[in-house]
Amino acid sequence: MNTLLIDDDPLALKLLTRQLERLGCVGVQQCERAEEAMTLLKTQSEAIELVFCDLQMPDIDGVECVRHLVDIGYSGSLVLVSGEDGRILKAVAKLAQAHQVHVLGVLHKPIKNGQLSELLASHAARKTVPRRADQGTFEPAELARAIAGDELIVHYQPKVALDSGALFGVESLVRWQHPQAGLVYPDRFITLAEDHGLIDALTLAVLAAALRQSRRWRDAGLDLQVAVNVSMDNLAALDFPESVAQLASEIGVEPSRLVLEVTESRLMKDVRASLDVLTRLRLKGFSLSIDDFGTGYSSLAQLRDIPFDELKLDRSFVHGAAGDASLGAIVEATIAMARQLGMKTVAEGVEDQADLDYLRAQGCDVAQGYFIARPMLSADLLRWRPAWESRRCESAATAA
Ligand SMILES: [Mg+2]
Numbered sequence: 001m002n003t004l005l006i007d008d009d010p011l012a013l014k015l016l017t018r019q020l021e022r023l024g025c026v027g028v029q030q031c032e033r034a035e036e037a038m039t040l041l042k043t044q045s046e047a048i049e050l051v052f053c054d055l056q057m058p059d060i061d062g063v064e065c066v067r068h069l070v071d072i073g074y075s076g077s078l079v080l081v082s083g084e085d086g087r088i089l090k091a092v093a094k095l096a097q098a099h100q101v102h103v104l105g106v107l108h109k110p111i112k113n114g115q116l117s118e119l120l121a122s123h124a125a126r127k128t129v130p131r132r133a134d135q136g137t138f139e140p141a142e143l144a145r146a147i148a149g150d151e152l153i154v155h156y157q158p159k160v161a162l163d164s165g166a167l168f169g170v171e172s173l174v175r176w177q178h179p180q181a182g183l184v185y186p187d188r189f190i191t192l193a194e195d196h197g198l199i200d201a202l203t204l205a206v207l208a209a210a211l212r213q214s215r216r217w218r219d220a221g222l223d224l225q226v227a228v229n230v231s232m233d234n235l236a237a238l239d240f241p242e243s244v245a246q247l248a249s250e251i252g253v254e255p256s257r258l259v260l261e262v263t264e265s266r267l268m269k270d271v272r273a274s275l276d277v278l279t280r281l282r283l284k285g286f287s288l289s290i291d292d293f294g295t296g297y298s299s300l301a302q303l304r305d306i307p308f309d310e311l312k313l314d315r316s317f318v319h320g321a322a323g324d325a326s327l328g329a330i331v332e333a334t335i336a337m338a339r340q341l342g343m344k345t346v347a348e349g350v351e352d353q354a355d356l357d358y359l360r361a362q363g364c365d366v367a368q369g370y371f372i373a374r375p376m377l378s379a380d381l382l383r384w385r386p387a388w389e390s391r392r393c394e395s396a397a398t399a400a
Contacts, residue, residue: 001025001026001027001049001050001123002027002029002044002047002048002049002050003020003025003027003028003029003048003049003050003051003052004028004029004030004031004037004040004041004048004050004051004052005017005028005029005030005031005051005052006031006034006037006051006052006053006054006057006065007030007032007052007053007054007057007081008032008033008054008056008057008058008059009054010032012054012109013030013032015111016052016081016111017030019111019113019116020116020120022113023113023116023117023120024120025120029048033057033059034057034059034060034064034065034068035059035060037051038068038072041069041072041074042072046075048074048076049076049077049123049127050076050077050078050079050104050123051069051074051076051077051078051079052079052081052107053065053078053079053080053081054081054082055080055081055082055084055088055089055092056082056083056084062080062082062092063092063095066078066092066095066096066099066101067099069096069099069101070099070100070101074101076102077102077103077104077123077126078096078101078102078103078104079103079104079105079106079107079119080092080093080096080103080105080106080107081106081107081108081109081111082106082107082108082109083108083109086106086108087326089106089108090106092106093106102126104119104122104123104126105119105122107119137188137192138178138181138184138188138189138192140192140195140196140198143176143189143192143193143196143198143202144196144198144201146176146178147193147198147201147202147205148201151176151177151178151179152174152175152176152177152202152205152206152209153174153175153176153177153377154172154173154174154175154206154209154210154213154378155172155173155174155175155375155376155377156170156171156172156173156213156226156375156376156377156378156381157170157171157173157368157373157374157375157376158170158368158372158373158381158384158388159171159225159227159346159366159367159368160366160367160368160372160388160392161365161366162356162359162360162364162365162366162367163360163365165392166392167224167385167388168224168225168366169224169225169226169227169259169366170224170225170226170227170381171227171229171261171368171375172206172209172210172213172226172227172228172229173186173229173375174186174202174206174229176188176189190202190231193231194231194233199231199233199234200233200234200237200240203228203229203230203231203234204243204247206228206229207228207244207247208247208251210226210228210258211226211247211248211251211253211258212251213226213378214226214251214253214257214258215251215252215253216378217378218253218257220382223257224257225257225258225259225287226253226257226258226259227258227259227260227261227289228258228259228260228261229260229261229263229291230260230261230262231263232262232263232274235262235273235274235277235278236273236274236277237277238273238276238277240277240281241277241280241281241284241286244258244260244281244284244286245284245286248286254285255284255285255286256285256286256287258286258287259286259287259288259289259310260281260286260287260288260289261289261291261312262278262288262289262290262291262306262308263291263292275305275306278306278307279306279307282307282309287309287310288306288307288308288309288310289308289309289310289311289312289346290302290303290306290308290310290311290312291312292312292314292348293311293312293313293314293334294313294314294316294317294330294334295314295316303337303341308343309342309343309344310343310344310345310346311334311338311343311344311345311346312345312346312347312348313331313334313335313345313346313347313348313364314348314349315348315349315369316349317330317331317334318331318347318348318349318350318355318359318369319349319350319351319352319355319369320355321355321358321359322354322355322357322358323354328358331347331358331359331362331364332362335362335363335364339363344365344366345364345365345366346364346365346366346367346368347359347364347366347367347368347369348368348369349368349369349370350367350368350369350370350371350372351369351370351371352371353371355367355369355371356371356372372388373388
């Protein structure tokens, strides 16, 4: 494996080289100057798989280094090394990821052998996973046909109450069963729908499917609150509340059993229209949830202006919050604020038992995430539920 170390401190270079060689790395190259490193990377950019970069160097800092790696099209992995505060290291890692540079990890000086060998192992594991092929894009006409022709399917991800562990509701998540491309996720077609005037038809199709499913569950004795994601663009149509109310009444679902999750992924085109539409949805008895709270434009200003009754804490704050002081502070303050505003808090991205226990202790109301269940077809939910019931009883017994 070809590895390049960049650090202005010759002693640090020597030390890390020795540690890497002891772990079986051969062909470790060293650079004391970032400029020199970039020249080397330019000429051997294919061969070098792993770059260890110190965050503070006299001629260049870690942020600039990331920018140079992007400029030369570096396709390997990056390890950030620093004696700095963990939050700065994480910020640089985030920045690198935003530029699509793969960050294998961050290391604090002095570097421990255990951490280093873990990183190398994850690098080796990553190499055996084939890269996803370029996925291409879709034509608007193709999506329009899919919406009209039943190619959209809805998966449901369970949400559980944190105090009792009981199944509380589901979030409906749309997928496109494409005849050639297979199962396509919404990150590849929602913007297309928004840009080509297809978002209203798409949202109404998902709403209708989710409401029908909600009715079937209720008829089978399962009373679930069903959430559907709506785009800010849906809220530009002043008759949207009427369309939703009509659908719900035709299918026979009480408005209170439907939650509309709103993400503001782009700036609102018309603030008055969306405020009008959201307020009338609430007046009609539907619940409103502010999705991905804490990211993008989902902000305090929206909490002030819009009568939301649920706040969904973005996954990026949730997983690992129990062991991370910064995340913990954000989670705890958000839960307290939601409670004071009379809103329920739903945590997304719950990935392990520690996340679940922590959120319960903080008084969060509802949890959702892979640790509980992945999104699934409606038929699978009925099979998942008894398995979850026994899992939660076991964990309650252990806790007691
Ligand atoms: Mg959502």
